[in-house]
Amino acid sequence: xxxxxxxxxxxxxxxxxxNITCSHNNxxxxxxxxxxxxxxxxxxxxxxxxxxxxxxxxxxxxFIPADRKSSTLSLPRVSLSDTAVYYCLVGxxxxxDDKIIFGKGTRLHILP
Amino acid sequence: DTEVTQTPxxxxxxxxxxxxxxxEQHMGHRAMYWYKQKAKKPPELMFxxxxxxLSINESVPSRFSPECPNxxxxxxxxxxxxxxxxxxxxxxxxxLTVSDKELFFGEGSRLTVx
Numbered sequence: 001x002x003x004x005x006x007x008x009x010x011x012x013x014x015x016x017x018x019n020i021t022c023s024h025n026n027x028x029x030x031x032x033x034x035x036x037x038x039x040x041x042x043x044x045x046x047x048x049x050x051x052x053x054x055x056x057x058x059x060x061x062x063f064i065p066a067d068r069k070s071s072t073l074s075l076p077r078v079s080l081s082d083t084a085v086y087y088c089l090v091g092x093x094x095x096x097d098d099k100i101i102f103g104k105g106t107r108l109h110i111l112p
Numbered sequence: 113d114t115e116v117t118q119t120p121x122x123x124x125x126x127x128x129x130x131x132x133x134x135x136e137q138h139m140g141h142r143a144m145y146w147y148k149q150k151a152k153k154p155p156e157l158m159f160x161x162x163x164x165x166l167s168i169n170e171s172v173p174s175r176f177s178p179e180c181p182n183x184x185x186x187x188x189x190x191x192x193x194x195x196x197x198x199x200x201x202x203x204x205x206x207x208l209t210v211s212d213k214e215l216f217f218g219e220g221s222r223l224t225v226x
Contacts, residue, residue, distance in 0.1 A: 041222070042217075042219055043204065043217025044202075045217070049213070049214065099160070099168060099170075100157065100206075101157055102147075102154035102157075103154060
């Protein structure tokens with residue numbers, strides 16, 4: 001399983017764009033990248049998933065460079081309610097019995 | 113229905129008690145998961161069921177006993193737990209297809225072992 005490395009914590013202000021980068025140097029050809037958001041005392045919630053280039057949905061964008069050794073989650077115009085822990089996961093798209101393992105995550109704190 | 117429902121939300125038990133955590137989903141998902149999460153730590157995988165069969169056991173102590181009676185239900189039986197087992201227990205489900213690995217989580221069961 002590819003290991004991921006993220007910043008332990010980040011602070012930003014309301015209305016700003018926030019970019020959280022995840023490093024996954026030993027990502028394999030079949031691996032995909034997924035991001036989850038978790039609020040205190042709740043289960044994680046899926047945000048976005050991608051394999052290469054750029055993926056965008058109504059919540060966030062995911063940028064993946066050509067070498068796929070890192071990825072960046074971009075949250076546009078954050079609000080106080082975006083304060084949460086964000087997890088980057090790398091997993092084998094072809095493996096039906098996937099061990100979905102969470103890394104340490106990034107604790108994002110949005111300030112007014 | 114895109115919900116995973118976990119009961120109870122809170123559970124307090126003594127070290128000699130036997131209790132169970134329950135999880136239910138009606139999304140037709142064929143994989144179900146138990147995770148354990150301690151405060152300020154990431155969720156830690158415990159068990160995975162695929163098509164109602166135990167496919168992954170992450171070397172979890174036998175005082176935790178999972179059960180999958182059918183494709184919609186997942187139980188975690190608890191017996192002779194230790195205070196260090198106090199944590200948030202999260203259930204999740206997924207479609208178990210190679211093209212879609214999204215996990216849907218419940219709100220969790222907060223367990224306190226006295």
